[in-house]
Amino acid sequence: MGSIIIFLLITVGLALQGSFFVLISPGSVHPDLILVLVVALALLSDSKRGALIGLAAGLMQDIVFGAPLGFNAFIKVLVGAMAGFLAEEINRDFVLAPMLLVMFFSSVNDLLPFLLKEFADIRQSFSLLQYLQHFSPVRLVMHFFIMGLIYPYLCRAQKRRLLFPQAESSGK
């Protein structure tokens, strides 16, 4: 049941991210809803589940948006695992912690693609500085508020054991 809900969440997230948010975003800067979902779900579970969700969501993102296979998966696995490591360190009922953490992971999410493109020898359309200046600040703020909106619902769902039936329902 939990897996189906998570799959549906990611599918709807991908659909919203590629259509609704693209049309209504200011200055061509769009939020990465999948990143917010991966971080939120990882913070509600552990590093193993976080990495697995990151892998699935990242691969789906690669397929749906035509990126080289593994490109977004790499980033989301790393983010999911890192967020999962922090799951035990935060109070899951306190929404500000995930909101601040997603800003950190948002920076990681903006930094890694540049290095990955260099590694895979894909020509860069922007320099890292240009990309960070243009996209990152707005996106950080967007992710902060989106996390604030969706995290309480996910947290409530987890308390009812709808997402991860075998995981602990609350952290510290």
Place this chain on the structure above:
Amino acid sequence: MLAFLKKRKRMLTLFLVLTLLLVLTQRTVARQGITVAEEALLTVVAPVQGVFGRFARSVEGLLISVKGYQFLVAENRRLQDELAATLVLEARLTEFRHENHRLRQMLNFEARSEHQLIAAEVVARDPSGWFQTVSINKGSLHGVAENLAVVTSEGLVGSVLAVSPVTSQVLLLTDSRRAVSAMVQRSREPGTVGVVEANADLPGYLRMINLPRDANIQPGDTIISSGLGGIYPQGLVLGYVLEMVEEELGLLRFALLRPAANFNRLEEVFVVVPGAAPAQGSEGAF
């Protein structure tokens, strides 16, 4: 050793997965086509994207209508005038077409192959900014195939990267993985249109590279596809020359281009099926 590995099993697994993903990324950069699993996922996601996309567009349309009612009335009047003028022009065009056909027959010319156009709606776009792709709501069931050119009424947009039965992914001209063989419409200078150079002030612009210093090209020139690459038919408008820039060593020059199509507002596009006979319905030919 075994105890050490057992202790760090989770870290090692993560490291292995990340390494595999890195290798996978590198090996799939130039990949064309998709697997059955990818096809299935795209088939599931595309309709959902379509619903959200249409909803967002209607909200956007409603907001624009409310904000610019007066402007819309004036624009409506202007468009009606233009339509009337276009109808006259169309009648003349039909006459010219018939005349052209008649003259070609008289001169025993081979009829130039017409291209079938498949109309499609853009349902999603990669929001990351790192890759320039869009998804359209037409796939192999509608006759779309990989590598077909995609255009708007303004000019060339890109080519089909991957196809599933009901949806396709289009790699835009502004993606760094795409290059088109092109020439200047006025002087017919051959060259290559590459991708946008890193330039935060002019995102989404194209550049035409490998131009000799004495190339007959100037600002305002129209750049069209040369048809040499085999993917894009000849004569599709790519963009307009903004300025000429010297390469670092000064041996060659490149031209900075303003793309003909507006990549920020892609809503409806046409997939070009070369050499196919024009079909009925929403499809047309050029």
